[in-house]
Amino acid sequence: MRIDIFTLFPQWFGWFFEQRHITNAMQSGELTVRLLNYRDHTPLRHNQVDDTPCGGGAGMVLRVDAVCAALEAVYDAPCDRVRNRRPVYLLSPRGRRLDSGVLDELGDGDGFTLLCGRYEGFDERISEHMASGELSIGDYVVSGGELPAMVVVDALARRLPGALGSDESALYESFSDELGGELEYPQYTKPAEFRGWRVPDVLLSGNHAEIEAWRKRHTGAPGEAGD
Ligand SMILES: C[S@@+](CC[C@H](N)C(=O)[O-])C[C@H]1O[C@@H](n2cnc3c(N)ncnc32)[C@H](O)[C@@H]1O
Numbered sequence: 001m002r003i004d005i006f007t008l009f010p011q012w013f014g015w016f017f018e019q020r021h022i023t024n025a026m027q028s029g030e031l032t033v034r035l036l037n038y039r040d041h042t043p044l045r046h047n048q049v050d051d052t053p054c055g056g057g058a059g060m061v062l063r064v065d066a067v068c069a070a071l072e073a074v075y076d077a078p079c080d081r082v083r084n085r086r087p088v089y090l091l092s093p094r095g096r097r098l099d100s101g102v103l104d105e106l107g108d109g110d111g112f113t114l115l116c117g118r119y120e121g122f123d124e125r126i127s128e129h130m131a132s133g134e135l136s137i138g139d140y141v142v143s144g145g146e147l148p149a150m151v152v153v154d155a156l157a158r159r160l161p162g163a164l165g166s167d168e169s170a171l172y173e174s175f176s177d178e179l180g181g182e183l184e185y186p187q188y189t190k191p192a193e194f195r196g197w198r199v200p201d202v203l204l205s206g207n208h209a210e211i212e213a214w215r216k217r218h219t220g221a222p223g224e225a226g227d
Pocket residue numbers: 090091092093094095115116117118119120121122135136137138139140141142143144145146148
């Protein structure tokens with residue numbers, strides 16, 4: 001899978017790409033991530049990529065001509081056709097909310113492109129004419145699309161074979177088919193008792209059938225705390 005990320009701040013990803021599960025996924029060849037800087041392709045003087053909002057107001061808006069030029073330079077195709085070749089998602093608080101089902105869809109194909117906004121966001125024509133859709137990481141606003149892009153890449157990378165220490169970790173986790181789309185049961189580790197707080201006896205019993213039954217009982221529906 002190849003994920004292309006257009007950004008004004010590629011340096012934000014430095015730390016992210018040093019993390020073990022990301023490097024594992026990339027080294028295994030399962031994941032390729034390209035960072036592409038809008039500024040490297042802008043036709044405007046002084047590397048300009050944004051401008052003041054039409055109609056007035058605070059902040060700066062990413063320009064349609066700058067984003068179009070970046071897409072055309074990278075994909076060698078008219079910017080309004082790129083989405084016919086591969087999905088192009090604009091990251092935006094108003095986008096489709098990311099959840100496990102959306103990730104399933106994103107993970108199904110060969111890859112996609114993410115457009116990170118900054119400042120006041122994108123000129124609307126970018127969404128209308130270049131994007132296949134918009135993705136949101138939740139109903140709040142962060143300063144740029146870089147963190148949302150990392151959320152998308154992280155959540156997909158951990159599902160790829162070899163990314164985690166054990167492939168089982170991603171198989172049996174909250175929202176997985178193996179847990180019926182529900183939330184994972186509570187986990188405990190040593191010590192068995194700390195300040196009088198005990199690990200449930202059944203988990204120390206070695207009785208696998210009872211442990212499984214306990215875990216099943218404590219697997220919760222999304223939106224509910226485990227009982
Ligand atoms: C400061 S935000 C712009 C917010 C915009 N003016 C608004 O009120 O909706 C700048 C950029 O951060 C990204 N962003 C912020 N919050 C996001 C979210 N919840 N999900 C996805 N992207 C987000 C988007 O790329 C957005 O263009």
